[in-house]
Amino acid sequence: MSKRLYIETVGCQMNLLDSEMVVASLRHHGYELADRPSQADTILFNTCSVRQHAEDKTYSQLGRLRQLKRENPEKIIGVMGCMAQKDQQIIFDRAPYVDLIVGPGQLHQIPELVAKAAAGASRQMAVSLGRRDGTSDDIKRSHETFDPLRDPTMRPTPFQAYLRIQIGCDKFCTYCIVPMTRGPEQGRPPEQIVSEARVLAEQGCLEITLLGQTVNSYRYTSADGQTTNMAALLRQLHEVDGLQRIKFVTNYPKDMTTELLRTIHELPKISPYLHVPVQSGSDEVLQRMQRGYTVSDYRDMMARIREHLPEAAVSSDFIVGFSGETEAEFQQSVELLRECRFKNSFIFKYSVRPGTRGAELYDDDVPDEVKKRRNNEMLAVQNAISEEDNELFLGRTVEVLVEGPSKNSLKRGEEGPLMQMVGRTHCDRIVVFEGNQRQAGQLLPIAIYDSTPFTLIGSVVTQHVGPEMFAIS
Numbered sequence: 001m002s003k004r005l006y007i008e009t010v011g012c013q014m015n016l017l018d019s020e021m022v023v024a025s026l027r028h029h030g031y032e033l034a035d036r037p038s039q040a041d042t043i044l045f046n047t048c049s050v051r052q053h054a055e056d057k058t059y060s061q062l063g064r065l066r067q068l069k070r071e072n073p074e075k076i077i078g079v080m081g082c083m084a085q086k087d088q089q090i091i092f093d094r095a096p097y098v099d100l101i102v103g104p105g106q107l108h109q110i111p112e113l114v115a116k117a118a119a120g121a122s123r124q125m126a127v128s129l130g131r132r133d134g135t136s137d138d139i140k141r142s143h144e145t146f147d148p149l150r151d152p153t154m155r156p157t158p159f160q161a162y163l164r165i166q167i168g169c170d171k172f173c174t175y176c177i178v179p180m181t182r183g184p185e186q187g188r189p190p191e192q193i194v195s196e197a198r199v200l201a202e203q204g205c206l207e208i209t210l211l212g213q214t215v216n217s218y219r220y221t222s223a224d225g226q227t228t229n230m231a232a233l234l235r236q237l238h239e240v241d242g243l244q245r246i247k248f249v250t251n252y253p254k255d256m257t258t259e260l261l262r263t264i265h266e267l268p269k270i271s272p273y274l275h276v277p278v279q280s281g282s283d284e285v286l287q288r289m290q291r292g293y294t295v296s297d298y299r300d301m302m303a304r305i306r307e308h309l310p311e312a313a314v315s316s317d318f319i320v321g322f323s324g325e326t327e328a329e330f331q332q333s334v335e336l337l338r339e340c341r342f343k344n345s346f347i348f349k350y351s352v353r354p355g356t357r358g359a360e361l362y363d364d365d366v367p368d369e370v371k372k373r374r375n376n377e378m379l380a381v382q383n384a385i386s387e388e389d390n391e392l393f394l395g396r397t398v399e400v401l402v403e404g405p406s407k408n409s410l411k412r413g414e415e416g417p418l419m420q421m422v423g424r425t426h427c428d429r430i431v432v433f434e435g436n437q438r439q440a441g442q443l444l445p446i447a448i449y450d451s452t453p454f455t456l457i458g459s460v461v462t463q464h465v466g467p468e469m470f471a472i473s
């Protein structure tokens with residue numbers, strides 16, 4: 001009898017990818033996936049610490065398992081990912097029935113730790129990130145054995161996959177916990193990345209999304225002293241047969257070089273889509289965040305993007321209500337958003353993270369109602385921009401990689417010859433159209449006839465049928 005695993009993932013794409021690998025490694029040890037904790041022998045939570053809300057949700061889910069574990073003490077409960085790294089012992093204190101705590105640098109140990117837990121070991125913790133002794137060999141070794149493990153059933157679709165090119169982050173923005181949970185920044189060797197891309201393409205992936213916290217800062221220096229940067233890596237990946245689209249997130253404004261922009265423009269498989277968060281439109285706030293650039297640097301970068309990659313869609317993240325943010329500083333963010341006209345922006349209320357420089361240096365002094373109001377105000381401005389920009393697509397035909405039935409269609413339980421399908425353009429715009437399941441995984445021309453702030457609505461362009469087709473022979 002095979003054993004059953006239930007896994008729940010929150011957080012960013014890094015976590016989705018880590019969960020894919022954990023599932024792959026446990027499948028090698030005879031596990032199958034279960035749909036519910038009650039059906040599983042092992043229950044894993046892959047967690048996020050980026051904002052307090054994400055942690056609260058995980059703790060309340062853990063709380064709900066207390067009873068299940070009391071009634072079924074043989075079930076193994078594990079907490080992995082960023083919150084495991086950040087909270088460590090605190091998790092055992094708050095949920096003493098947890099069996100394993102495993103940080104993002106030690107996920108390769110999960111099969112062994114689960115086996116030990118099944119044999120009776122209690123409260124095991126594996127959280128080394130290799131930073132303490134100044135080296136990061138440990139985490140590097142972990143990724144060497146771990147990253148090539150893949151499980152196609154865990155991907156967004158059978159033809160889309162994530163591929164890690166960079167581990168960790170060294171930027172230490174003062175609000176952010178990620179450098180503490182993911183360890184030092186390291187580029188993975190380009191040969192490893194390219195060979196993984198080949199495997200993904202052979203498995204039928206048409207689109208890969210390269211992952212890194214500051215993905216465009218990617219750099220790898222080999223033993224013989226040769227350095228590969230992001231532009232060079234993209235050139236290598238562009239050669240992989242079978243891949244149609246290559247995306248990458250998240251970009252860091254200061255490393256958006258003209259060489260990189262020119263490379264993206266030149267290579268047709270690289271998506272002209274740049275997620276490059278600005279975080280704030282105020283120099284004082286950027287300074288307190290220690291983002292390492294000014295608003296004028298960001299403007300210059302936008303100008304270079306428009307010059308070298310005019311077809312690009314640019315999106316951003318903003319934090320509102322960071323420590324000391326005045327109304328005037330907030331309005332500068334709104335102004336910058338109006339000026340840059342991002343395709344979309346993720347807007348977050350500042351959430352103070354114990355363990356960061358921001359928590360140490362500054363008070364979290366903007367009241368929650370003010371954060372909420374600023375968040376809504378900014379969202380309204382962004383939505384108006386997205387709405388206007390999407391209207392420009394009316395009457396145009398775009399190429400869409402069809403992902404599958406839309407959420408609406410699934411909710412309505414649509415089946416049969418006509419259902420609402422969803423896909424994305426090369427520059428990451430969401431498109432819905434009436435179609436069928438067989439179109440999933442195809443690149444189709446879609447003529448846009450309607451739009452909302454978030455979606456383009458269109459229909460498949462059918463091939464032109466000339467009069468010769470009707471000629472009687």
Ligand code: SAH
Pocket residue numbers: 050051175176177178212213214250251277279317318319348349350351352353
């Ligand atoms: N490495 C990426 C993203 C990191 S986390 C980058 O540098 O852009 C994703 C987003 O969460 C960030 O861009 C930021 O906008 C937001 N974020 C990070 N820490 C936060 C905090 N303490 N409170 C609120 N939002 C935060």
Ligand code: SF4
Pocket residue numbers: 169170171172173176177178179213214252
């Ligand atoms: Fe966090 Fe800044 Fe690193 Fe992004 S660049 S992960 S925001 S520290």
Ligand code: F3S
Pocket residue numbers: 010011012013014015047048049050081082177178181182
């Ligand atoms: Fe969250 Fe960790 Fe990603 S804190 S956003 S899961 S890197």
